[in-house]
Amino acid sequence: MRSTALLSSLLLAAAPALAQSPTGTPPSPVRPETQVSPPLRAEPAPPAPPADAPLAAAAGDAPLPVANAEQQRLINGAPLNNPNVAVHVVQKKRFADAGRHEFTLYPGVPQINGRFTRHAGTGLQYTYHLQENFGLQLTGHYNWYANESDFNLELIDKVREQAQAASALLLSWGALAGVEVTPLYGKFAFYDNHLLQFSVVLSGGAGFGSTRVLIRPEVTQQVDGVGSVVPARFGDTGGKFLGSVGGGLRVQFGDSMALRLEVRDQVYTARVDRVDGCNQRDFGLLEEARGSGQTFAELDLSGSCRFQKFDGVDPKTGKNYREDIVLGKDLVGNPSSDVLNNLGFYAGFSYLF
Structure with missing residues (x-):
């Protein structure tokens, strides 16, 4: 009886320790500095920005302040009014040329390669754009100034020599028919607010022109002690075959206006008999x-x-x-x-x- 009572008292003394550790091993005491802090309370997520608001500078940053809402307004999905945003797009030509008529006035056409001759005139051109990149042309050109160069006139005045008549033949007017092709076109920004459409144009044609030659240069003569200027005298040398090749740039400002800058070489045979x-x-x-x-x-x-x-x-x-x-x-x-x-x-x- 005494042994049974002793065993029961031992079991009652060990019960609190067994209840703290399932394995029977007393738990190690927890140090104050290693205790786990309670979880932080989650902050509510910020509201999603609207679709047309500017993007944040980096993930997690607050949206940048908008100085002008008009600059951030989306146009076809891009903020075109924002000066800090560059948008590159590929799109169709704004103005189609196929089937259209074009009249071009060239008010002043100077010769830029004159050695023995100098020309300056006015031209008028009609272009029918048969297709988007191909057109038919008619060109008329009149030289209101056509004379021998200063170099040749100096030879005549000082040494009584001049270039051969054929080398100094002057073109009075010409008319040509030909074609124009547009191998390349594009657009560029103008003052950051306008898009201009440009085309590279190549042309060629053939036709007929009238020529003349200098017979007598302008001279000053004395009549009864009074000086007078005798104008230059030119002689007609007949019509000649003309050929033309050229190329340049055409810039379109709107649906009906364009600017042309071209260089053309008019070739003509010269024989003076x-x-x-x-x-x-x-x-x-x-x-x-x-x-x-x-x-x-x-x-x-x-x-x-x-x-x-x-x-x-x-x-x-x-x-x-x-x-x-x-x-x-x-x-x-x-x-x-x-x-x-x-x-x-x-x-x-x-x-x-």
Whole structure:
């Protein structure tokens, strides 16, 4: 009985320790500094920004302040009004050219490669855009200034020498028909608020032109002690075949206005064997009649010779035209030929409809 009572008292003493550790091993005491802190209370998530609000500078940062809401307004999905945002897009041409008509005025077309000649004129061009990148052209050009270069005039004045007539042949006007192709086009920003459409254009054509040659340069003469200026005298050398090739840039400002900047090379064959329709034989007969006092109308001249150009006196300056017969004879006495390149800069404005 005494042993049973002793065992029961031992079990009652060990019960609190067994209740603290299932394995029977007393739990180790917990140090104050290693105790686990209670979990922090979760803060509520900030509301989602609207779709057109600017993006945050980095994940987790607050949205940047908006100084001007208009700058952040989305246009076709992009903030085009924001100066700090660059948007690059690929889109179709704003204005289609296929099936449209275009008239271009070139108010001033200077020659930029003149060695023996100088030209300046005005051109008018019509273009029918048969397709988006292909068009048909008609071009007319008139040179209101056509003269020999200062270099050639200086040779005439100082050493009585000049370039061959064919090398100094002047183009009075020309008319050509041809084609235009647009191999490349694009757009660029203008003052950050406008998009301009540009095209690279290449052209070529053929046609006909009228030429002339300088017979006598401008001179100053003394009549009764009074000086007067005698204007230059030119002779017609007939029509010539023209060819043209060129290229440049076309910038379209809107649906109906455009600016063209081009360089074109007009090529024409030059052979001088007649001046004002008179050949070498005709000038020989005119020179004989001049010395004998015979009238030019009685001479056996070719049908194309316009002998009236070498007869009479200029009523303004008193210049005797018969003195130009020798000069005309010198021009055709040794017929010359050449191929000339008249390189011009074309800057003009277009209207499309």
